[in-house]
Amino acid sequence: MMLIGGLLGLVIGAVLGLTGAGGGIFAVPALVFGLGMDIRGATPVALMAVGSAAMLGALQGLRQGLVRYKAAIVLAAAGTITAPLGVRLANWLPSRWLNLIFVVAMLVVAYRMFMSSRGARNDGELSVAQSGVCKVSKDTGRFIWNLRTVTTLASIGAVSGLFTGMLGVGGGFIIVPALGYFSELRMHSIVATSLLVIALLSAVTVFITFGQSLSLTAPTWAFSAVALVGMAVARFLGAKIPSTALQRIFAIACIVVAIMMLMRNMG
Incomplete structure (x- = not known):
């Protein structure tokens, strides 16, 4: 079981490193199917692994000057307020409903990834429609702060925090x-x-x-630790993989896992 946990963690860390999203969306199903955990018990374990791997990637981004840390603080602060509500909803909703919500989330992610792949440019950047609500200075590359920027970022963070608390996902895909x-x-x-x-x-x-639903066993520790390795490797190799192919593979994988989750829910 430790070997299975380690292999699953390696894959999840790699997905997170390559896409900046999707770690939780695959981590929870991996723990459910790979280690036989309930979705409620899998959520905090997945978050521990994904959060550790994400911090490693964030530190690399900070060293490279890529992280907009003030925006991250606003997003995280708003999410911190709504995350406890998400946890309460997870404890209140029946497991069957949590599974169904998770399936819907995976299908939304699959659709978004596929549509993004259709707009990918040759340089690897995504050609996405931008509303321009949160303006960025052309001189510094940083946000131009005003009430509209703060409100928009806080709203994004609040929605993300709710889904993170409820399903262990929402950071990246939102x-x-x-x-x-x-x-x-x-x-x-x-x-x-x-x-x-x-x-x-x-x-x-x-x-x-x-102390509520967090259960740490040897396989779950292996899952969390090896996810860091997957993140480090993926961040190194990510630039060499065409973004279009990566996004389409990700979208197909989301659909397959969503079907598996739905079949399990109906069983």
Whole structure:
């Protein structure tokens, strides 16, 4: 079981490092199917692994000057307020409903990834429609702060925190596309900033659930530790993989796992 946990962690860390999203969306099913955990018990374990791996990626982004840390603080602060509500919803909703919500989330992620792949440019950046609500200075590459910027970022963070607390997902698959649409940041900066927010929200949610549904065994420790290795390797190799192919493989994998989760829910 330790070997299975380690292999699953390696894959999850790699997915997170390559996409800046999707760690939790695959981590929870991996723990459910690979280690036989219930979705409630899998959520905090997945967050611990994903959060640790995300922090490693965020530190790399900070060294490279890619992380917009002020924006990350606003996003994480708003998410910290709604994450406890998400945890309460997870404890209140029946497991069957949690599974169904998770399946819907995976299908939304698959659709977003596939549509993003259709707009990918040759340089690896995504050509996404931008509303320009959160303006970025052309001189510094940093946000131009005003009430509209703060409100928009806080709203994104609040939604992300709710889903993080409830399902162990929401950091990447909400923050990355939202920042892509509402801000003028380049994608590599969006991914790095997203990783820092994921790390902070994961830490808060794990702290809330500690002693409730958090169960740490040898396989789950292996899962969390090896996820760091997967993240490090993926961040190194990510630039060499065409973004279009990566996103389409990710989308197909999401659909397959969603079907598996749905079949398990109906069983």
